Every structure is written in C-alpha cells, then in structure tokens.
Amino acid sequence: MRRPTLVAALGVVVLLGGGCGIPAASDVRVDGKGGTATEAGAVNGPGNEPPTRTASGSVNEAFVRNFLSAAAGEPDRAYERVKAFIAPEHKSRLQEKKGSEVALNVVRLREAVYTLNSDSTTTVKITVQQIGVLRANGTLAPPVATETEYEFGIRSAALNGAVNDERAGLYIFDPPNVLLLSDAALRRYYQDESIYFWSSDRTRLVPDQRYRPLAVPEERRVNEVVKWLVGGPSDWLRPGVVGLPDRTELINNATGGNGRWEVNLDMSGDDQNGIDQLITQIAWSLGDLPGQLELKIRNNSLPVQDLSERRNSAQLYPIAESPQRFGLYEGAIHPLDFGSELSGTVPLAPEANRNIVSADLAMAKEQRVLAALVVTGSSDGRRRLAVGAGAAPVSVPFRSTSEYSSMSRPVWLRSVDARPGRGLVVADGQLYRFDESARMYRVPLNLPADVSAVAAALDGQRVALIAGGRLYVAAVNLDGGGVSIGPPRQLATSLTALTAVDWGSEDQLVVAGSVGQPAIYEISVDGALETPLRTDLGAKVNHLTAYPTNRIVRVPSGAYMYEANGVAYRSSPFERIEPGRVRDIAPVPAGVRPSNPSAPFFLY
The missing domain is CATH 2.120.10 (Neuraminidase)
Incomplete structure (x- = not known):
C-alpha cells in the first residue's frame, strides 16, 4: 500500500453530497426517462456492470465507492459481487438471501472518514442517509434500517503482507451485514422506468416507478416488465390502483425479437374489455418500445397488436396542447x-x-374550465376558497367556503371523463377535498x-x-x-x-x-x-x-x-x-x- 502522509495517519475526512460542493448558482435539469440512470455513451455491455474489486488499485476512496456499487445489477448475483470485495476470512459475516428476498439498502453518502491504523489497515466510517430498500421486483420500498453510520476495515490483498503491489488491490474486513448500494450507483447502473396500473375505477393508467439493472440485456426487457405487472403495484400505490387478476402467472418467459414479442399468461376470466385494457397497460409499460405484441391467454393467441398504434389510440392524459x-x-x-x-x-x-x-x-372534459381561487376574507389575513366551473369565461356567482386563518394553493384532481371536478386544499393545517359547489x-x-x-x-x-x-x-x-x-x-x-x-x-x-x-x-x-x-x-x-x-x-x-x-x-x-x-x-x-x-x- 502507499506510504501514508501525516494527515492520512490522523484520519482523512471526505465529504459526499449533503449540499457540499454544490455551485453557488445552478439551473440544471435532467431530461427524459433515461437521463437519470445512464451516462453518455452507456450501452448494454460490460460498462453497465459495476467495477471489480481490483479496478481501484490501492486507492481507498475509489475502492469504497466501488464497494458501494458492487451490489448493483441482477439480484441473483448481488451477494457474489459484494463478497468478491470481502476478505476470505470475513465472507461468512454477510449472510446470503435468495430469490425475491434479495434486497439492497440504498443510502445517500454524507461523509467518509479514513483512519490509518498502526498495522497498516484502514478504518472507514461512513455517514449515510437511509433512502430505501431496492427489491428484486425493481421497487424501492421505504427504508428498514435506521443506522446513520457504518464502520468497516480495509486491508491490502497482497500475499504475505507484500507492499506496493497495486494489482493485488484491497479487501474489506468486518463488513456490514447488509447489501449497501449508494444513490450514485443506483443512478449509474439502473434505468428508472414507469410501468402502469389501472386506477381503482379503471378509467386511467397510473405510473409506478421501477428500476431495471442496465446489465439486463435489452431483449429481456419485455419479460422483466411483464413480471413486474404480474407482481402488482408498489405498496404505497396499491390503495389507488388495481393489479392483474389474482393468481395471474407468466407462462414461461416472454420471448421475441426483431420487433415481435410473445407474452403468454395464465389469467382468470375471459372479459374482453379487461384483456383490451391489459394490452394497453403492457404497451404503455414498455415505454417507447416499437414492434408488435402477441398476447396469449392460457396458450390461446389474441390478435397481434402494434405497440405504437395502441399507445396512440389510448392516450395517457386528457391534454392536447402546451400549457x-x-x-x-x-x-x-x-x-x-x-x-x-x-x-x-x-x-x-x-x-x-x-x-x-x-x-x-x-x-x-368538453372545454369546461375548473376554477379554484383562494381569495381574501372579511378581515386581514383570513382566507376562503371560491369555486366555479363552466365554459370560458366562467362567471359569477362563485360559491365560497367558510373563512380560515391559512389556506394553501388549491389543486384540481384531473379527470379523463365528464364527472364533476374534485380538488384538494390545505386549510389551517388540515387537508380537505372540495367539489364544484365549494363544499x-x-x-x-x-x-x-x-x-x-x-x-x-x-x-x-x-x-x-x-x-x-x-x-x-x-x-x-x-x-x-x-x-x-x-x-x-x-x-x-x-x-x-x-x-x-x-x-x-x-x-x-x-x-x-x-x-x-x-x-x-x-x-x-x-x-x-x-x-x-x-x-x-x-x-x-x-x-x-x-x-x-x-x-x-x-x-x-x-x-x-x-x-x-x-x-x-x-x-x-x-x-x-x-x-x-x-x-x-x-x-x-x-x-x-x-x-x-x-x-x-x-x-x-
């Protein structure tokens, strides 16, 4: 290992995120679905796999960064990739889980402190914010762990204590007994995508965010998306949407290529409207993927559907022009x-x-304007909600609510049909729904x-x-x-x-x-x-x-x-x-x- 300086011997603090290093002025935005998960030039292939243990040589900071990326990728190999970073005598400390139980603790790094010890090992203490648990089904669930710090050691991997062998790299010892993934690695090695579930009243599709490892080949994308749909919505979204019928299963894997995909489902019911909605749901969940879909229900083929045509004929939102x-x-x-x-x-x-x-x-719908106005009350500082609806220009009488000490900006819940409008507003610290009659x-x-x-x-x-x-x-x-x-x-x-x-x-x-x-x-x-x-x-x-x-x-x-x-x-x-x-x-x-x-x- 490199000979330490006096500063390194006393401990080096590396700040990571938490507002540190942000320029004094910025106006940055990442465009599109792919912008938050890939870097320029990233394509399917080795560049989408996290670095190996020896990729960082003997540089502590790069090694820790790569260790916190190692779990990224296909879940069934997550433990294998992480254990490659752990010293042989300490691998058993990381207890493996299988299949759907594989979960990654996603953390946002705040600070890392490196302290060189007298035996030439280094103690690393990282301060983190727990973000969530990345499950095998691509959902990020709320965090389970409460730790704000993790501590582990780094030692040289050189045999017989040899020094200055950059090729041997480093090892982790006394590792955390969880799979850790940094938010930077989540951004780098995963594609964030939206799949869609029908709303509880089956009138519109609702997005559900998922993460697909970039290491998964593109030809398996259809299979992964259909598996997500079969598995159902994220827990927090479940109260507002409906999943596929109970006991729906994917028969074999979705197959295809050259612009044609075959999906075979074991699904109860022969409701044609439900099947038609499922085709729309799959088409939108596949993003902008072109080509044709052949859906089978219990091996019975349905008419082949063009994915782009289906998306064009079943629009997601009731809007048609710029704001x-x-x-x-x-x-x-x-x-x-x-x-x-x-x-x-x-x-x-x-x-x-x-x-x-x-x-x-x-x-x-039908060019009606919904108007929700927070207006001044009878005394200074008081507020009330005035609501009106109709063809433009919406005229009085507007209906009004009682007065409150404080009131947030109101928002309408957008509808795809002609039902009366409903909205939400915060008044005196409580959430209220309101209708077109200002109730x-x-x-x-x-x-x-x-x-x-x-x-x-x-x-x-x-x-x-x-x-x-x-x-x-x-x-x-x-x-x-x-x-x-x-x-x-x-x-x-x-x-x-x-x-x-x-x-x-x-x-x-x-x-x-x-x-x-x-x-x-x-x-x-x-x-x-x-x-x-x-x-x-x-x-x-x-x-x-x-x-x-x-x-x-x-x-x-x-x-x-x-x-x-x-x-x-x-x-x-x-x-x-x-x-x-x-x-x-x-x-x-x-x-x-x-x-x-x-x-x-x-x-x-």
Whole structure:
C-alpha cells in the first residue's frame, strides 16, 4: 500500500453530497426517462456492470465507492459481487438471501472518514442517509434500517503482507451485514422506468416507478416488465390502483425479437374489455418500445397488436396542447407573455377576477374550465376558497367556503371523463377535498404534523404533501364519488424545512426547502434520485408551480415557476417575472413603482 502522509495517519475526512460542493448558482435539469440512470455513451455491455474489486488499485476512496456499487445489477448475483470485495476470512459475516428476498439498502453518502491504523489497515466510517430498500421486483420500498453510520476495515490483498503491489488491490474486513448500494450507483447502473396500473375505477393508467439493472440485456426487457405487472403495484400505490387478476402467472418467459414479442399468461376470466385494457397497460409499460405484441391467454393467441398504434389510440392524459402561463397582479389573474410561448386569455369573468391570493385553473372534459381561487376574507389575513366551473369565461356567482386563518394553493384532481371536478386544499393545517359547489370535506391523514402544501400528479391518482417540513407521497382513491388518501409514504431527501412542492414529471417532484440556504431540487417520487435545480435563491420559497413533462405533450423541460420574498421567477431560461411580462394591465403612472407579479401558475 502507499506510504501514508501525516494527515492520512490522523484520519482523512471526505465529504459526499449533503449540499457540499454544490455551485453557488445552478439551473440544471435532467431530461427524459433515461437521463437519470445512464451516462453518455452507456450501452448494454460490460460498462453497465459495476467495477471489480481490483479496478481501484490501492486507492481507498475509489475502492469504497466501488464497494458501494458492487451490489448493483441482477439480484441473483448481488451477494457474489459484494463478497468478491470481502476478505476470505470475513465472507461468512454477510449472510446470503435468495430469490425475491434479495434486497439492497440504498443510502445517500454524507461523509467518509479514513483512519490509518498502526498495522497498516484502514478504518472507514461512513455517514449515510437511509433512502430505501431496492427489491428484486425493481421497487424501492421505504427504508428498514435506521443506522446513520457504518464502520468497516480495509486491508491490502497482497500475499504475505507484500507492499506496493497495486494489482493485488484491497479487501474489506468486518463488513456490514447488509447489501449497501449508494444513490450514485443506483443512478449509474439502473434505468428508472414507469410501468402502469389501472386506477381503482379503471378509467386511467397510473405510473409506478421501477428500476431495471442496465446489465439486463435489452431483449429481456419485455419479460422483466411483464413480471413486474404480474407482481402488482408498489405498496404505497396499491390503495389507488388495481393489479392483474389474482393468481395471474407468466407462462414461461416472454420471448421475441426483431420487433415481435410473445407474452403468454395464465389469467382468470375471459372479459374482453379487461384483456383490451391489459394490452394497453403492457404497451404503455414498455415505454417507447416499437414492434408488435402477441398476447396469449392460457396458450390461446389474441390478435397481434402494434405497440405504437395502441399507445396512440389510448392516450395517457386528457391534454392536447402546451400549457399557458398566468400570474396574479394586484389581486387579479393575468396572462404572462414570454414571446414564443402560447399565451391565452383569462377564462374568468371580470367580476370573479379580483381579491385573489392564489389559484388553480384546469381544463376539463368538453372545454369546461375548473376554477379554484383562494381569495381574501372579511378581515386581514383570513382566507376562503371560491369555486366555479363552466365554459370560458366562467362567471359569477362563485360559491365560497367558510373563512380560515391559512389556506394553501388549491389543486384540481384531473379527470379523463365528464364527472364533476374534485380538488384538494390545505386549510389551517388540515387537508380537505372540495367539489364544484365549494363544499369542503376533511381528508383524514395519519401524519405527525400539520400539512402545509399539497400537489396533484397529472394522472389525478397521486399526491405529494408537505407536513412538518417533510415530504410525503400518497395514492388517491376516487371510487364512490369521494376522495380518500392512502397511507402517506415519507421520502428521504437532502432538503430540510420544506415549504413547497409540485409535480415536475410522471415520477419527479420539484421541491423547495433548504440545504443550509434556500434551494429547489428535483426529487424522484421515491426519494432516491435528486438533482439541484437552484441553490442561490437567497429567500424562502412560499409558492411553487410546475408543468409536469409527460409523454403526450412534449414541452421543454424545466417548466416551473416560483415566488420568494415577494418576487416571482420562471425557469429555463431563468429570469425574474417583471411587470412587463404581465398582459392586459393599465399603464403605471410616471414616478409610481409597479407592483410585482405573484403566485404564477400553469393552465392546461
């Protein structure tokens, strides 16, 4: 091993993540499904396998990084890959599990301390944040382990204590008795994908995030996706969706090639509508994979389906055009004009467009506009919700709720049919659902703190919540005309003191909080993957809205807007929203300072 310096002998601290090393200014976003899991030039092959034990030579930091990547890949070989890093006399300390019991503890590294010992070994202590458990079925379940530190040793693998043999590499001794995988390795060696399950009322498809090892050959992709569908949805999503019929099994493996795939299922029932929905479900779950699907039920072939045609004929979401930007100016909604972007007209009658604090406008079936407005109350600081619906421009009388001390921005749960609109809003720390008549019903949540914000996914079947400054996601069940929320799942994130959230894509949230200073991050729906979007805000974000990128309407990524310290901003390109961007306002008299636009939002 290399001769240590005095500093190394006393211990070397390496900082890993946790906000360290983030530039003072950034406006970064990862586009597309593949962007968060692969690096440029990555293809199926050896580059998608984690490094071997000797790849790092005798460099401690690189060896530990590779050790925390070793479990990545196909689950049935995870223990074999990790044990290759462990000294022979210590391999038995890692107790193996088989099949579906193989699970990887995904951690976010905070700090690593390397201490050189008198016997030329090194003690390593890593500080981590537990993110979740990556199961063999590609789901990332909530974390089970509670450890914030792991300690183990490193020694030379050279025979007979020989030194300076770089080829021998290093070994781990006294290893942790769990399979550890760093979040960086999850990003590097897995493809994050969405598969889809039908909502509980079977009206729409709902995304469910999974991770597929990049080491799995592309020709096995269909087989892996069908196995995931047969296995059912993620635990947290289960209250809002339905799986395949009980006892459904895959007969042999899905086979195919050259653009044609055969899937044979042992599935109960001969309901043609259910089978047709299953074909749509498989087509969307295979992403953009082209070609033909031959589905068999108990060896009985069904008509061959073209995957691309099926996706085109069964759209995921009820949207057809790019979003329009609006904001508030002196208590009224106005269009925001950014040149080449589509800019519409306010779909409210003038008498309804006043005294507004925040709003959500949504396009519903048959060109109906759903309007939910938080307006000022009878006394300073009080708020009430005003709701209206109809063809644009929506006119009064708007129906209003009782007054509350505080009220979040409301959100509509988007529907694919003509049912009356339903939405969610936080009032005085409690979550409520509301309808088009402005009737509010409390939604029970088993959370340890008051709720401060709610955001709804484009599918209308998933919500993100902030409670006590922490981030949660939950499934929505719309059966029976009401709205019930499944058990919320808390997400691990580097951000603290969260203030605002919205959905940035099918499986990504845009979240405002703090990393020592106010910041906005993009965070995956399971909390595993996070990307700093802005870290130079200078003030706490009190309002945040995003347009969720999706597979129906393609718009430039990074479409979010926010307000901090009374000033509104937009992203991509980043700029302050000046009064000159606000349409249809009266000229400001000379010498008078114009008001700042506030509470921007998207209409789509």
